Amino acid sequence: MMDGELGAFLRSRREALPPGRVGLPEGPRRRTPGLRRAELATLAQVSVEYLTRLEQGRDTRPSPEILAALADALQLTDADREHLRQLAAANHSRQLCPRGTPAVARTVRPSVRALLDAVRDTPAHVTNRLGDLLAWNDPFDRLARPLGLLDGSRPNLPWWLFTDERAREAFADWAEMADHQVAELHRLRQGDPATDEFADRLARTVGLPFADRWRRRPVPAAQHGIRALRHPQAGPLRLAFETLTVGDAGDQWLVAHLPADPATATRLDQLLGRAPGRLRAVAG
Incomplete structure (x- = not known):
């Protein structure tokens, strides 16, 4: 994880916690969003100085007891607690096994391309940690091209989601999708400056819809589930997606999309120009 990510995550959750939820007055003279640093330090029974060091990234190895106290004081959800645990574990691992950050993967092995072709009945793609669509x-192609996702020489899912109005038309749960993409960028940063450069460009291009999420640090959703899609040619679709890690480096992922109900299976058959019933719907 990026140096200081643990502290930045704690600060984002402190600033998002309304004082009233912990029994503190919410007066009009407050200049700090959420809790003040001193208030959180009191609730967690740590010193303000130590909390400052944590949030500024000058201390990256808090004890499990301190993390638990901060999580309780911040009233973190189960997902937030798990993310906090992963950040702490990553910091410990980096000190035990220091290594350089691998470059962003932009090439796909021939065997992976062959695997994509082998699943010829299932829409599938390979992506990297920036959300570039590599293969x-x-x-x-038939599913994504009418949406504009494959426009340009280097298609990128987060960039399309935030900059193309067709993305908002395609996803009724666009805000949830946007949270997930920002959360994935944070989760996969791995000390890579290219991710921060990409986020800076997207923030300058899009403004608050991205910048606010980047600062807020939403927690990643599951790597599988069901998404509702309004396709301009096929109509409403419910697609079950599965995310599989490709290779040993863990820097590429294959995402496959399956129909989540019989109606979607029929519409996909029509969109892909194949005989009905080639791809069975999976249980939702």
Whole structure:
């Protein structure tokens, strides 16, 4: 994880916690969003100086007891607690096994491309930690191209989601999708300056819809689930997605999309120009 990410995450949750939820007055003279640093330090029974060092990234190895006290004081959800645990574990691992940050992967092995072609009935693509679409099969091309996702020489999912109005038309749960993409960028940063450069460019281009989420640090959602999609040619679709890590480096992922109900299976058959019933719906 990026140096200081643990502290930045704690600060984001402190600033998002309304004082009233912990029994403190919410007066009009407050200049700090959420809790003040001194208030959180009191609730967690740590010193303000130590909390300052944590939030500024000058201390990256808090004890489990301190993390638990901060999590309780911040009233973190189970997902937030798990993310906090992962950040702390990553900091310990970096000190035990220091290594350089690998470059962002932009090439796909021939065997992975062959795998994409082998799943010819299922829309699937390969992505890296910036959300670049590195390779995809014909079913995914037919699914994604009418949405504008594959426009340009280097298609990128987060960039399309935030900059293309067709993305908002395609996803009824656009805000949830946006949270997930920002959370994934944070989760996969791995000390890579290219991620921060990408986030800076996207923030300058989009403004608050991205910048606010980047600062707020939403926690990643599951790597599988069901998404509702309003396709301009096929109509409403419910797609079950699964995310699989490709290779040993863990810097590329293959994402496959399956119909989540019989109606979607029928519409996908029509979109892909194949005989009905080639791809069965999975249980939702």
